[in-house]
Amino acid sequence: MSTRYVAQLLTALILLGVSSFPSAAQQTSPPTNPAPPAAHSAAETAPATQSGKEKEKEAERKESQRALGGLPQFGIVIGQTAPPLTPGGKFHLFARTAFDPVTLTVVGVQAGITQADNSFPAYGQGWEGYGKRYGAALADNVSSGFFSTYFYPVLLKQDPRYFRLGEGSFGHRFFYGVKQEFICHTDTGERSFHWSNVLGALTAGAISNLYYPGRTLISTTPATATSPPIPHYENERGVSLTLSRSAIALGYGTAGGLFGEFWPDIHSKLRRKHKQVAAPDRAAP
Numbered sequence: 001m002s003t004r005y006v007a008q009l010l011t012a013l014i015l016l017g018v019s020s021f022p023s024a025a026q027q028t029s030p031p032t033n034p035a036p037p038a039a040h041s042a043a044e045t046a047p048a049t050q051s052g053k054e055k056e057k058e059a060e061r062k063e064s065q066r067a068l069g070g071l072p073q074f075g076i077v078i079g080q081t082a083p084p085l086t087p088g089g090k091f092h093l094f095a096r097t098a099f100d101p102v103t104l105t106v107v108g109v110q111a112g113i114t115q116a117d118n119s120f121p122a123y124g125q126g127w128e129g130y131g132k133r134y135g136a137a138l139a140d141n142v143s144s145g146f147f148s149t150y151f152y153p154v155l156l157k158q159d160p161r162y163f164r165l166g167e168g169s170f171g172h173r174f175f176y177g178v179k180q181e182f183i184c185h186t187d188t189g190e191r192s193f194h195w196s197n198v199l200g201a202l203t204a205g206a207i208s209n210l211y212y213p214g215r216t217l218i219s220t221t222p223a224t225a226t227s228p229p230i231p232h233y234e235n236e237r238g239v240s241l242t243l244s245r246s247a248i249a250l251g252y253g254t255a256g257g258l259f260g261e262f263w264p265d266i267h268s269k270l271r272r273k274h275k276q277v278a279a280p281d282r283a284a285p
Contacts, residue, residue: 072100075149075161076260082163084187087154093161094149098142110137122213136211143207144249148200158196159185162257166264177258181250197253198246205245212241 074097085093097103111134115125123132149160163185165176184194 071102071106072097073260073263074100077161077163078166080163080165081189082161084189085153085159085161087150090150090153090160094145097149098145103141104138107137107141108134120213136208139211140204140208140245140249144200144204147203148197148249148253152196152199152203156195157187158192158194159187160196161185162260164261164264166261173261174258177261178254180257181254197250201246201249201253202242204249205242208245209238209241 075093111130114120114133114137115123115130118125120133120136123129123136152158153160162180165173167173168176180194181197182194183191184196186192
């Protein structure tokens with residue numbers, strides 16, 4: 001898989017999310033002459049204030065599970081401690097992420113990019129070729145999630161979630177995010193090498209040999225008076241496919257962890273910017 005393909009896919013993801021941000025003009029301004037609030041005692045206002053804080057915390061929790069207007073972030077834990085996931089909880093995390101509508105949409109974009117780049121030409125073009133590429137991309141996503149998020153974490157008692165650091169210098173947090181792809185929390189609260197990630201990527205890469213084309217004709221040596229045409233093929237299966245797809249899966253996992261680490265900071269700055277832009281409109285008579 002070429003670097004051009006990876007760059008195109010990341011660009012598509014960014015455009016998918018950025019297009020969902022509301023502009024300042026879309027924000028609703030409060031009424032210019034609000035009615036004065038009725039007088040209440042401290043005892044009467046306390047429950048309402050507490051209810052408002054609880055609603056705000058709940059909104060922040062839900063907001064942290066999505067990024068760029070929709071990309072699922074269900075496996076991000078804010079802080080360094082959290083109750084361990086049960087086997088059922090790990091399966092729920094896998095299924096919820098793998099079959100989320102936004103995930104399925106991203107898989108469709110990925111299939112479209114590979115078709116435009118004519119990757120795996122044996123699949124052909126047209127809707128039939130797109131369907132085969134979509135099925136292969138979906139199988140990659142589901143098998144990788146199943147083994148890395150459910151099967152091996154249950155077997156090895158490891159936690160597949162990313163525990164966000166959320167503080168410190170950029171370099172410290174960046175190194176921490178990369179390390180999280182290879183060092184994980186266990187169900188007992190300890191740290192361990194992230195065998196679930198590595199074995200999950202290798203297993204999914206090996207399984208992909210079952211549904212990707214075996215080989216592709218890349219050129220033919222013209223016939224001569226003494227020999228027939230000689231076809232030259234590029235092998236699409238085997239150890240090279242397994243290792244390349246495993247490396248890509250680990251790279252995507254690392255990028256996803258770093259995104260989960262820094263996205264709340266980026267989102268917070270964007271929200272402050274929207275509020276500053278909208279402030280003059282609220283102050284206008």
